[in-house]
Amino acid sequence: MEGEKVICVKFLWMYQVVEDDRRIAFGQLKRFAWRELQLATDNFSEKNVLGQGGFGKVYKGALPDGTKIAVKRLTDYESPGGEAAFLREVELISVAVHRNLLRLIGFCTTQTERLLVYPFMQNLSVAYRLREFKPGEPILDWNARKRVAIGTARGLEYLHEHCNPKIIHRDVKAANVLLDEGFEPVVGDFGLAKLVDVQKTSVTTQVRGTMGHIAPEYLSTGKSSERTDVFGYGIMLLEVVTGQRAIDFSRLEEEDDVLLLDHVKKLQREGNLDAIVDRNLNNSFDRQEVEMMMQIALLCTQGSPEDRPSMSEVVRMLEGEGLAERWEEWQQVEVTRREDYERMQQRFDWGEDSIYNQDAIELSAGR
Incomplete structure (x- = not known):
């Protein structure tokens, strides 16, 4: 694996400056002119918006040769030196090449804009196929969900262990795992958290991510690591098995847990597997494989990062x-x-009218 890292480092510095200074290629990476992307997206029309997140909006577009693209228009690029930092990070992202990572086609910079250009994924995201698909569209069957689990794991393993320097995603979730024409999963938005944060002059790193997917130590300290990605991956596995969101306030109506992790842990303790699995699967799944995936998800979402497995594991x-x-x-x-929790209950002899919330205390205990 050291050989792969050496290749990454060498390739990082291979670039070619073309006479037309509007285009610079880092390996096969293309520098687009602003006008090209403006035309490709119909002047960034709202009707072409594919999605929106903490990093900006993503637009569907088409190049003159008919190639379909997705253009991510980044935010937060007004600080001095932003372009140099952006180009440095684009180089790093461009050398992370793996079948389960979204390939970067090119980029565009102006005084006020930073854009990234990717191939368009015609089957959109895993989140879309789980929860937002239209009537008549195919759902993700169990075999496709297994491919999502293993493909995403391999993509993250590559970022963590085979890139130099390593890349931490910091926002692993079903919405950031895309599906190509063959429903093969590709991890998108990797490196963007670092790319955006690299321009910051403050010592404190802004927490990037989505509530419900963020590891507790990252939320409390602002420090991320490979194990924060492992936590996010575990939550994504729960999304894949259940089809549900990481946070769902509608569960409050049933006096249930808002967080998907807590909801699943409760059902798992009760041995209620049928209530965990996505109803859209219509019982077409392998129970043993579901149990395996749930076990891995719970191992990945342990409260202490040291207890979580690595992505290679x-x-x-x-x-x-x-x-x-x-x-x-x-x-x-x-x-x-x-057992410790039950002993604590007996010791304090909680009453029904106690001002303390027993469930909250249980959730705050070590996991």
Whole structure:
């Protein structure tokens, strides 16, 4: 694997300046003129908006040769030196080449704008196929969901372990995993958190991500690592199995947990597998594979980052290696935690009218 890192570093500095200074290629990367992307997206028409997030809007477009593209128009680029930082980070992203990572086609910079150009993914995102698909459109069957799980894991493993410097995603979720024409998953938006933050002069790093997907230590300290991505991946697995959002306030109507993680953990303790799996699957799934995926998700979302597996370990577990041992250890920890909680209940003799919320105390305990 060291060889791959050396190749990444060498390739990083390979670029070609073309006579027309509007186009610079880092390897195969193209520098677009603003006018080209303006025409491609019909002047960034709202009707071409594919999505919107913390990094800006994404527009569908088409080049003169008919190639369909997705143009991400970034925000927060008004600071001095922003263009140099942007180009430096674009170089890093451009050398991260893997079948399960969204390939960067090119970029565009002006005094006030920073844009990234990607190939258009005709099957949109995993989140769309889980929750937003239109009547008559195919849903993700169980085999497709398994491919999403393993493909996303391999893409993140590559970012963490085979790129130099390593890239931490910081916003892993079903909406950021796209599907190509063959429903093969590709991880998008990788490197963007660092790309946006690299221009900041403040020592404090702004927390980037989506509530419900953010690891607790990242939320409390602002410090991210590979294990924050592992947490996000675990939540994404729960999305894939259940079809639900990471946060759903409608569950409050049933006096249930708002966070998908807490909701699933409760059902898992009760052994209620049928209530966990997405109803859209119409019972067309392998129960043993669902149990395996749920176990991996719960291992990935442990409260302490040191207890979570690495993405290479996740890949091995998905391939059937080492899960049983890790899961047995997790169960022992959970049993101890539950016993400690029950002893605390008995000690304080909670009453129905207590001002303290027992569920809140349970959730704040070590996981």
